[in-house]
Amino acid sequence: MESKTALAVVKKQKDNGIWGGNLLGLGPVAALGIRDAGTIPQYRRLLQLEWPRGSRPFKLADRVLFRLLSRDEDPALHFEFQKSVKSDPDAEAWARGVIREAASAALAEAGYADDPRLRGAGHKIA
Structure with a gap:
């Protein structure tokens, strides 16, 4: 049986796979x-x-x-850091690192630890 809490989370997801229009907001x-x-x-x-994977x-x-995790340079992938990156180009590497680390942690928690894409990102982060 699906919980009401999980259903509420699922319903908030946009068709592009994003929730809340941001990545890290709590x-x-x-x-x-x-x-x-x-x-x-x-x-x-x-x-x-425990929603079905x-x-x-x-x-x-x-x-x-x-x-x-990829080398995609699309500015839209900066999400909540778009304004910071636009006004300070040096912030881009920092923002990409924070985003990459958070995405890696979530994917590892989901069971993708052996995926080569995730391991490659781990080498970049370390």
């Missing part, structure tokens, strides 16, 4: 324009609630999280 922060918890906390919450919410989110 809750609403009006000053930053964050209205809800971000993708990584919601993803991890579904894992903790092969289901659509995980497939959509996995696609985004693995893309964050």
